[in-house]
Amino acid sequence: MHIIETEFPDFGLTPEQRREAVLGHYYEIPGMDGARGEIWCYTDAYAYPPGATVNLHVSATASRYRLEIVRDGATETPVLSQDGLAAAWQDTPDQCSVIGCGWSVSHAFRIGEDWPSGAYRITLTAEGRDGNPITCHHVFIVRPLAGRKPGRVLQVAATGTWTAYNTWGGSNHYQGITGPGRNQYAPMVSTERPFCRGFAVLPESAPRVPLEIYTPPAAPPRYPHMEWAYANGYSKKYASAGWASYDSHFFRWAERAGYAVDLASQHELHFTPEILDGYDCVVFVGHDEYWTWEMRDAVDNYVENGGRAARFAGNFMWQTRFEDDGKKQVCYKYRARAEDPVYQSEDPVYQSEDRRRTSGCWEAEETGRPAAGTFGLNALRGLYVGWGGCAPRGVRGFPVYRPEHWAFAGTGIYYGDLLGADGHAFGYEVDGLDYVIRGGLPEPTEDSGAPEGLEILALGMSSLKEESADIPADDQFLSDADAKFVAETLVGNQSDESVNRIKRGSGMIVNFPRGRGEVFHAGSCEWVAALKRGDAMVERVTSNVLDRYLSR
Numbered sequence: 001m002h003i004i005e006t007e008f009p010d011f012g013l014t015p016e017q018r019r020e021a022v023l024g025h026y027y028e029i030p031g032m033d034g035a036r037g038e039i040w041c042y043t044d045a046y047a048y049p050p051g052a053t054v055n056l057h058v059s060a061t062a063s064r065y066r067l068e069i070v071r072d073g074a075t076e077t078p079v080l081s082q083d084g085l086a087a088a089w090q091d092t093p094d095q096c097s098v099i100g101c102g103w104s105v106s107h108a109f110r111i112g113e114d115w116p117s118g119a120y121r122i123t124l125t126a127e128g129r130d131g132n133p134i135t136c137h138h139v140f141i142v143r144p145l146a147g148r149k150p151g152r153v154l155q156v157a158a159t160g161t162w163t164a165y166n167t168w169g170g171s172n173h174y175q176g177i178t179g180p181g182r183n184q185y186a187p188m189v190s191t192e193r194p195f196c197r198g199f200a201v202l203p204e205s206a207p208r209v210p211l212e213i214y215t216p217p218a219a220p221p222r223y224p225h226m227e228w229a230y231a232n233g234y235s236k237k238y239a240s241a242g243w244a245s246y247d248s249h250f251f252r253w254a255e256r257a258g259y260a261v262d263l264a265s266q267h268e269l270h271f272t273p274e275i276l277d278g279y280d281c282v283v284f285v286g287h288d289e290y291w292t293w294e295m296r297d298a299v300d301n302y303v304e305n306g307g308r309a310a311r312f313a314g315n316f317m318w319q320t321r322f323e324d325d326g327k328k329q330v331c332y333k334y335r336a337r338a339e340d341p342v343y344q345s346e347d348p349v350y351q352s353e354d355r356r357r358t359s360g361c362w363e364a365e366e367t368g369r370p371a372a373g374t375f376g377l378n379a380l381r382g383l384y385v386g387w388g389g390c391a392p393r394g395v396r397g398f399p400v401y402r403p404e405h406w407a408f409a410g411t412g413i414y415y416g417d418l419l420g421a422d423g424h425a426f427g428y429e430v431d432g433l434d435y436v437i438r439g440g441l442p443e444p445t446e447d448s449g450a451p452e453g454l455e456i457l458a459l460g461m462s463s464l465k466e467e468s469a470d471i472p473a474d475d476q477f478l479s480d481a482d483a484k485f486v487a488e489t490l491v492g493n494q495s496d497e498s499v500n501r502i503k504r505g506s507g508m509i510v511n512f513p514r515g516r517g518e519v520f521h522a523g524s525c526e527w528v529a530a531l532k533r534g535d536a537m538v539e540r541v542t543s544n545v546l547d548r549y550l551s552r
């Protein structure tokens with residue numbers, strides 16, 4: 001059983017530094033390490049087929065470096081190491097987060113035809129100006145070749161969310177140095193830049209977002225993950241997205257549990273959706289927030305035609321668009337109605353049905369495609385739990401309402417039990433639906449947008465609004481901004497009354513048939529954390545779903 005601490009660690013930070021860690025804007029930028037020197041890299045794509053050539057873009061203060069690549073699966077398998085490669089410092093444009101770094105290719109290597117699909121971690125090491133080693137990490141995906149893959153699972157990494165949260169260069173879809181005052185988040189972000197520190201690899205000691213500390217009575221909650229990031233030189237968003245915090249935990253667990261898993265990026269979902277057709281089961285995990293219209297089409301068509309989709313992920317929220325062959329991701333988010341040309345323009349090119357592609361949230365009226373239509377749940381009826389002023393002492397597992405469901409076979413779970421509390425599976429962003437409880441069983445409301453035949457198996461509370469008398473308003477990280485946005489979207493205005501109507505969210509596990517296929521969705525970012533922590537019930541439910549969908 002998990003023992004919950006009651007003391008927040010301080011990581012050696014002063015109160016002022018802790019405040020900066022949470023409310024400040026800090027990010028990776030060339031020159032940040034000063035006299036020590038730096039090495040940075042990115043690849044020319046997120047995913048490649050076997051046999052492809054990877055172009056590596058490197059900028060370094062050193063003239064030579066060492067390249068090492070391991071496949072990061074059930075075990076770490078070294079696949080390539082090269083010494084004495086030549087590097088140089090390359091100029092980086094100020095708005096590199098938006099337009100890309102534009103570095104020239106420093107090195108090219110070929111992926112072996114025999115490299116199994118999966119995630120491959122790059123480590124570059126060189127000598128710093130003070131003689132100590134400098135290093136950087138990156139990750140790329142070897143995707144499967146087309147064709148029938150009986151018995152194999154396809155995991156689609158949440159690369160849209162990686163791109164959105166990547167702090168490298170100063171701007172992402174959250175904070176930024178973009179706009180006239182250099183203080184806005186960027187509605188367009190580039191894939192042609194290094195990943196921020198902590199996306200490819202993390203030490204075991206890195207805190208996750210949900211609190212593992214029991215917030216003492218009447219005390220303001222703290223944010224150990226951001227404080228740790230600030231104290232240790234990691235990205236402010238390391239715990240919000242990336243291979244290391246999320247996707248890797250499912251991939252490694254599934255391989256160790258004996259499943260044959262292939263890996264793709266969301267670019268494949270968008271550009272080559274037929275990749276799904278070879279699989280009996282496709283899986284989405286972790287923090288999976290940003291999707292294009294085409295990606296949803298890919299999953300909807302796949303399931304309609306008999307595919308089985310399992311989503312162990314939270315926060316299905318924003319519609320993105322790709323530009324420049326997928327090298328740029330567009331999402332105006334909260335500013336979509338004010339600034340997105342697809343919504344705004346009188347230009348006929350952007351009118352009629354294209355207006356549905358406005359890069360705001362899926363529940364927006366102009367989009368006409370409620371999120372629940374694909375995976376059964378949506379972000380706007382879910383959101384935060386287990387951190388900040390949003391249920392910091394809330395449940396750590398999913399409260400179960402329908403223990404007799406096939407997904408729970410062999411877990412020994414009861415009505416009213418918590419599934420995944422030991423592994424803290426419930427948080428930090430969860431997906432839900434509007435619901436009613438009758439006779440002790442939840443059902444989606446008629447206007448919830450839930451697909452026909454959807455059953456709610458488990459349901460926990462979440463909050464859209466940071467409401468705590470213990471946190472001064474200007475110390476709130478989450479605040480009421482999202483609740484106001486959701487009220488505007490769902491009710492049509494931001495009045496207190498509207499906010500009060502929508503501020504209570506939920507996080508659910510649901511299951512429904514669609515066409516000839518089926519969808520299972522455990523709507524929590526932290527499901528993967530429970531797999532990593534060896535939570536036996538969460539492992540069993542995951543296996544039950546995969547085994548059924550693979551017809552094992």
Ligand SMILES: [Fe+2]
Binds near residue numbers: 287289315429
């Ligand atoms: Fe999110």
